[in-house]
Ligand SMILES: Cc1cc2nc3c(=O)[nH]c(=O)nc-3n(C[C@H](O)[C@H](O)[C@H](O)COP(=O)(O)OP(=O)(O)OC[C@H]3O[C@@H](n4cnc5c(N)ncnc54)[C@H](O)[C@@H]3O)c2cc1C
């Protein structure tokens with residue numbers, strides 16, 4: 431049996447594994463990368479990339495249909511299969527960056543097979559045994575398929591199959607009102623499908639409720655039916671005629687079904703027990719340095735059971751490079767991680783939500799806000815709905831929520847402020863070009879200072895005193 435001795439063995443060529451492999455090999459380590467399925471993992475093949483490409487097609491159809499500013503809209507008759515061609519073309523465009531050829535060109539040994547541990551220091555992929563100084567488990571997650579009665583006898587889609595569907599579903603029922611469910615709901619609605627979302631609790635339940643409400647109102651106004659508190663209890667039917675029953679006694683009928691109720695870590699195939707790597711239902715158990723219960727083994731990205739985003743997977747990779755390559759300590763932070771849901775309007779968050787900040791900081795919290803209704807660029811472009819609010823403690827932001835146009839871009843100001851410990855004065859003192867959507871951030875910072883300036887008796891006394899001077 432072939433045997434490889436290496437410095438670092440990475441399992442999984444998704445966002446997390448690719449980032450660590452590319453970084454480590456370019457800094458001089460010998461790296462083996464093992465991938466059992468598609469290079470690029472979920473984000474490229476079944477996640478971020480296809481979902482944003484499909485949303486882009488949907489947004490284009492919507493804008494064409496709507497018209498505005500004296501320009502007539504017209505029925506774009508969206509070609510569903512052509513939209514899927516766009517999705518495929520986008521994946522193909524990006525794929526070379528994540529490809530086996532590119533990584534081999536960097537000097538990584540790539541093995542295309544499923545990996546499983548043999549012991550604390552060795553694993554096997556295909557017929558090759560790999561012994562490594564350090565292992566990185568970056569095996570990601572897959573869609574959770576809940577044990578709903580009847581589901582095993584009904585055809586359904588997940589994020590792993592929905593992007594291959596080339597015929598437009600007449601009526602798509604989506605179980606789950608999280609980011610996957612709602613992004614897919616809007617993309618399909620705008621491409622001409624009828625869409626029903628069945629959410630067992632609150633849609634976008636991890637986000638600020640006030641901001642989530644803005645998104646939900648916009649989606650409902652487009653004709654997407656969103657039922658909250660609608661836990662799915664039974665599914666029946668065949669392709670083209672699906673029936674879904676919910677705990678509130680309602681029955682929903684549609685032609686296609688998408689399951690989007692969360693994720694499940696990919697741990698089963700790894701034989702983690704043989705390596706003495708602890709794990710549970712949420713994923714591999716890690717400490718703040720992303721180290722598992724076996725000190726030679728790290729776990730990063732979705733499989734580590736924390737926030738499940740591509741940028742978090744990349745961040746984890748950066749955190750473990752320090753100890754693995756340089757023997758230096760490193761800990762992952764979570765207080766500065768942003769995320770965005772790419773519906774129209776977008777919803778973005780970094781740090782604490784208002785409710786979390788209130789719970790943690792009580793009366794020390796100030797919430798500063800600004801509305802897109804007063805942002806001249808948003809008004810000019812007909813996008814003046816939504817707001818930014820910033821949670822501030824002792825003059826520094828501890829969280830920010832933005833719902834509105836380009837929220838995923840705009841949140842980056844606050845992501846920088848929180849990750850670098852900047853004060854609100856840094857944002858208030860920044861000059862933003864006029865007229866930009868980004869002015870909303872400066873305005874929110876200004877809103878933090880205005881009561882302190884305009885409602886302060888001390889300020890007024892000082893001003894009156896200075897005015898008496900010659
Ligand atoms: C529909 C959808 C939309 C999303 N949109 C966004 C978004 O807009 N922004 C964002 O930040 N995040 C988004 N995400 C989340 C993002 O895709 C994940 O957080 C990210 O892909 C996690 O990267 P990862 O490397 O941890 O795992 P993955 O990308 O899942 O990669 C893990 C890899 O490991 C391989 N593997 C598993 N087990 C083994 C084994 N035993 N041996 C060998 N190989 C193995 C798998 O085949 C896979 O290629 C989205 C997810 C979905 C599903």
Ligand SMILES: NC(=O)c1ccc[n+]([C@@H]2O[C@H](COP(=O)([O-])OP(=O)(O)OC[C@H]3O[C@@H](n4cnc5c(N)ncnc54)[C@H](O)[C@@H]3O)[C@@H](O)[C@H]2O)c1
Pocket residue numbers: 576578605606607608609610611613628629630631632633634635660661662663690691692693737738739769770771772
């Ligand atoms: N824009 C982005 O960054 C983006 C986009 C998509 C996905 N993601 C990542 O993927 C992860 C998974 O997304 P998701 O939307 O699948 O999961 P999620 O956990 O965020 O949402 C799933 C929803 O399904 C509901 N649900 C569960 N069981 C149900 C049932 N039987 N009936 C009705 N509703 C039920 C839950 O209450 C929940 O609101 C996200 O947490 C995120 O990390 C990110």
